[in-house]
Amino acid sequence: MNPSLKKLLATSVGVLTFLFAHPALASVVIAGTRIIYDAKESEAVVKLSNEGKAPALVQAWIDDGNPKAAPADMAVPFTVTPPVARIDPGKGQTLRILYTGEPLPRERESVFWLNVVEIPPKPAGDEAEVNRLQFAFRSRIKLFFRPVGLKGNADEAPAQMTWHLIKAGNRPALEARNPSVYHVSFASLHVTGDGKTARFDEGGMIGPGETKLFPLAGEVSTNALHRVHYQAINDYGGSTEGEVDLGTPSAQ
Numbered sequence: 001m002n003p004s005l006k007k008l009l010a011t012s013v014g015v016l017t018f019l020f021a022h023p024a025l026a027s028v029v030i031a032g033t034r035i036i037y038d039a040k041e042s043e044a045v046v047k048l049s050n051e052g053k054a055p056a057l058v059q060a061w062i063d064d065g066n067p068k069a070a071p072a073d074m075a076v077p078f079t080v081t082p083p084v085a086r087i088d089p090g091k092g093q094t095l096r097i098l099y100t101g102e103p104l105p106r107e108r109e110s111v112f113w114l115n116v117v118e119i120p121p122k123p124a125g126d127e128a129e130v131n132r133l134q135f136a137f138r139s140r141i142k143l144f145f146r147p148v149g150l151k152g153n154a155d156e157a158p159a160q161m162t163w164h165l166i167k168a169g170n171r172p173a174l175e176a177r178n179p180s181v182y183h184v185s186f187a188s189l190h191v192t193g194d195g196k197t198a199r200f201d202e203g204g205m206i207g208p209g210e211t212k213l214f215p216l217a218g219e220v221s222t223n224a225l226h227r228v229h230y231q232a233i234n235d236y237g238g239s240t241e242g243e244v245d246l247g248t249p250s251a252q
Contacts, residue, residue: 026118026137026139027050027051027052027053027054027056027089027118028048028049028050028051028052028056028058028087028116028118028137028139029048029049029050029051030046030047030048030114030116030139030141031046031047031048031049032046032141032236032237033141033142033233033237034141034142034143034144034185034233034235034237035097035114035141035142035143035144036144036146036235037078037097037099037143037144037145037146038146038148039099039145039146039147039148040148042098043096043097043098043099044096044097044143045094045095045096045097046094046095046097046114047092047093047094047095048085048087048092048093048094048095048116049087049091049092049093050087050088050089050090050091050092050093051090052089053089054089054120054121055086055087055088055089055121056086056087056118056119056120056121057084057085057086057087057118057119057120057121058084058085058086058087058093058116058117058118058119059071059083059084059116059117059119060080060082060083060084060085060095060114060115060116060117061074061080061083061114061115062074062076062078062080062097062112062113062114062115062143063076063112063113063115063140064076064112064113065111065112065113067113067115067140071083071115076112077099077100077101077102077103077104078097078098078099078100078112078143079097079098079100080095080096080097080098080114081095081096081098082095095114095116097114097143099145104145104147105147106147106149107147107150107181108147108150108181108182108208108209109144109145109146109147109150109154109181109182109183109207109208110144110145111142111143111144111145111183111205111207112142112143112145113140113141113142113143114140114141114142114143115138115139115140116138116139116140117136117137117138117139118136118137118138118139119136120136142183142185142205144183146182150181150182151180151181152180152181152182153182154182154234154235155234155235155240156180157178157180157182157183157184158184158186158230158232158240158242159242160178160179160180161176161177161178161179161184161206161230161244162176162177162179163175163176163177163228163244163246164246165191165220165226165228165246166213168213168215171215171216172191172198172215172216172218172219172220173213173214173215173216174189174191174200174213174214174216174228175211175212175213175214176206176211176212176213176214177206177210177211177212178206178207178208178209178210178211178212179209180208181208181209182208183205183206183207183208184205184206184232185203185204185205185232185233186200186203186204186205186206186230186231186232186233187201187203187231187232187233187239188200188201188203188230188231189201189214189216189228189229189230189231190228190229190230191216191220191226191227191228191229191246192220192226192227192229193220193221193224193225193226193227193246194220194221194224196218196219196220196221196224197218197220198216198217198218198219198220199216199217199218200214200215200216200217201217225245225246226245226246227243227244227245227246228243228244228246229241229242229243230242230243230244
């Protein structure tokens with residue numbers, strides 16, 4: 001082997017070994033997987049904690065569903081304080097989310113997203129001379145604004161869903177309709193019938209009054225009775241499981 005090529009390969013292997021031997025992990029953890037902003041309250045509170053060994057700088061903002069938009073471009077009826085904070089190792093930081101009063105629908109829930117970006121500190125001293133990769137970690141969780149006086153409650157919403165098994169092209173799919181005034185989030189959906197199973201495991205959310213199609217992976221018989229098994233996510237991030245009987249699928 002050419003000596004120059006051999007040296008290049010050895011250097012490349014060393015760089016790859018360094019990258020994979022030092023995995024990057026986020027240090028700042030959000031307490032909870034979703035936020036419920038009750039309209040009768042003056043604010044919603046979110047707690048962050050730094051479980052790493054170094055200080056972390058975090059930036060927080062709320063978006064309206066567009067994850068690519070810059071924080072300065074967001075026109076949402078909420079403010080987050082503090083928008084930027086330093087969290088020392090083993091310490092925490094409380095974020096306060098305030099509704100600024102711009103009109104939102106009063107007959108149903110609205111959904112937004114809280115973004116938290118963790119920026120690692122700049123290396124100092126001897127570490128500043130070492131070549132290294134640094135990553136900024138972004139977490140994004142749902143913020144549900146819940147007006148006062150909504151009909152029913154969020155816990156009942158998954159059981160109110162209506163389901164239809166259809167053929168979308170050459171694939172089976174579940175058509176789901178949410179008649180409630182709440183958003184319903186699913187971790188997984190399974191359809192069983194005649195000893196066969198088709199699944200949707202990517203997670204999804206259906207808004208109030210919305211109809212949505214979930215393509216299924218797997219096979220289900222076209223002339224058997226079916227049953228949909230769902231795993232919904234409640235206000236606390238826990239799972240709620242349920243089952244519904246279906247008829248035979250129709251073509252689409």
